[in-house]
Amino acid sequence: MKTAVVWFKTDLRLHDNETLMKALAQSDQIVPIYCFDALHFETTEFGFKKTGSFRAQFLLEAIEDLDKNLRELGSGLLVVKGKPEIEIPKVVQQFKAVKVFAKREVSYEEKQVEIKVQAELFKLKCELQTFSTSTLYHAEDLPFSIKNIPDVFTNFRKKTEKDATVRATFDKPNAVISPEIPPLNLPSLADLGLTFEAIDNRAVLQFKGGETEGLKRLQHYFFETQCLSQYKETRNGLIGADYSSKFSAWLALGCISPRYIYRELKKYEQQFGANESTYWLIFELLWRDFFRFMFKKHQNKMFQPWGITEAKAGPKTVSHKLLENWINGRTNVDFVDANMLELKFTGFMSNRGRQNVASYFCHDLKLDWRFGAAYFEQQLIDYDECSNWGNWAYIAGVGNDPRENRYFDIGKQAAVYDKNKAYRKLWLGK
Template identity: 75%
Template sequence: MMKTSIIWFKTDLRVEDNETLLKAIAQSEQIIPVYCFDDSHFETTAYGFKKTGSFRAQFLLDSVEDFDKNLRKLGSGLVILKGKPEVELAKIVQEYKAQKVFAKREVAFEEKQTEKVVQAELFKLRCELETFSTSTLYHAEDLPFSVKDIPDVFTNFRKKIEKESKIRSVFRKPEQINSPEIPQMKLPTLEDLGLEFSKIDSRAVMQFKGGETEALKRLNHYFFETKSLSTYKETRNGMIGADYSSKFSAWLALGCVSPRFIYAEVKKYEKRYGANDSTYWLIFELLWRDFFRFMFKKHQTKFFLYSGIKSETINSKSLREKLLWQWVNGVTNSDFINANMRELKQTGFMSNRGRQNVASYFCNELNMDWRLGAAYFEETLIDYDVCSNWGNWAYLAGVGNDPRGHRYFNIEKQANDYDKNRAFRDLWLQKK
């Protein structure tokens, strides 16, 4: 058994169902949980947008603070680092003479690069980096195909996996954690991260607050208090209010709750209130999350290329500043697009229906490089998840996993179908 280990937390800020945490506890006499605010996550990207905007950063700060509280209840706490992970983690490894760093495994390109650089620096200190796959519903090792053979069409992926794979049971949270005394946490402020505070507009579907405590509260509300899960399939294309869909995505993105934990709760719910299309549909949506994550494992950098995973490209690569500005600020010639874009800008959230429409509009009507749209979503969305965001944008731009090729939304028809009485447009287009 090792004397001291470090756990490097990233997008796995939870004590329930956290294999990395349990493995570290089992293999070490004492552990030091750390979270590093990576400087590169707060830079401006090549597309001219911030990598992390203020809504998402605020949600992250809430989540880190809540995670520290939950760790302290178990006898530990969170050490906060800020800078380059490879530099900061190396310092803490030397300070505590740690022999191993435990972390969740990454699949997307930049995150993988960071993981490699950290591993190289730790190797120089004779310290090992061990990673665990903790982000998906189905474990990577349980897939009925090798990574290179994962079907590129979701339906084929889903059918095979549902038939041939099992979902593992959740890990219970530890009863206690043995750590040296960890000083009170000093969180950076938004200003320290180069951002300004933005209040979520009062018209928002909900006031999002980060952290595992809030995630479990939301799950309990959506499942057991309101039984909204039973009608999820019928209401999920809604646009106004908190309960037309689960809204779990923001907490899932930071790992404040795991997909497997949600699955286990769905199963409890089904025992109590019965299974139907809606209870299945929530699991179906979690499968989409898995699919994009495994796609990134398979195709690596391709999802960040203009041509995506296809060789022939359809979209224009143009950048017309004025059109981009109009789209971002919700002053295009489509009131349905404008309402959705204003909701995003002022709350950090947009419905699934809205996202598909504004992405289709961006790629097809404005004929712009889809990656600019994806980069703006990266900055703005509270629930930004690298695989789902870039995977969905590539899909809608016709360079991703859509078997039908170029998907084109008739925006007017969509507005009439999903905002019949104009309630959503009236809400967001009114003069304040």
């Protein structure tokens, strides 16, 4: 029998998963695996964990859900822990697999791991086949090559909307034939070097990982409440579950696909009508695409102090006192402090909050923006490498912002978006 390994990464779903569907079409049986890469749980050069407790908990829930959904189709998920370039070849040898199917990476570190895995598989005469499954628009369908993608979002968006189309989604498989997969063996948070932190009950949402929960959230936000029709008006909110879609956490781990969201949104428009709000959700998915393609284009530049600019000034120094005060909501700027406490105790913060605290960090405190980005990397449930580092570079003035010195007047922002101080009272108690 022709056996293939399907290596799940940040595509933890059965619906619209080209990697999985191609593996099923080309094989007699598949072995679905997930590898807990030790690299993802290390402490970075900035002193923060690459994965903090909130996101790790969400990840464990997502993997558990994927295993449950696979078992319902006659398969299951094999979990391994260690370096993928060591663990995946072991699984290939164990099951005599001839191919490994996986999601294609764009970010520098992930790309290096992919190259190492490919080299080890080559020694076993096993092919690694990768598929692009993370974006709304497929890279091959863009009206420009990756190296010629405009560095300004508006130019990218207008031409893409005009000249490219969104591909159809892949259906969820009806059955998955696999050799016997042992019961799920998940590491604990302690095994990953972390301790459990409950999400504070003031959180906008008690996020729970997994495809099942992601699809449920879409159903709620679109069809049950029709909140989508007011998205553009409410998206700058700060309190409550429904001021925005909150899809970001499920998108980040691939528990839901952007093309599936697009497909359901088009159904919604047919049922309830299209308006600026329904378009605006697609607009936000395009931003997500843009940053992913920027990482593909600029690679490691996005992690340098000067970003994609040519002004190669040395990194700014970091005052650990100022950094700690910012993290712990002790800057004495109430709007910044409220947002930072929400992030600390829930692993989430609104888009409006993120822009304000990042602007304050870069332009008021004048600290090295990469420390802020690294803290977000540790803390956010919905951390997405390209969106996080791309947005931080943007606000720091070393990314894709066509305007120089983008500065947020925090007092003015607070007066507009929290005029009755309800948000600040919620988090600061005053």
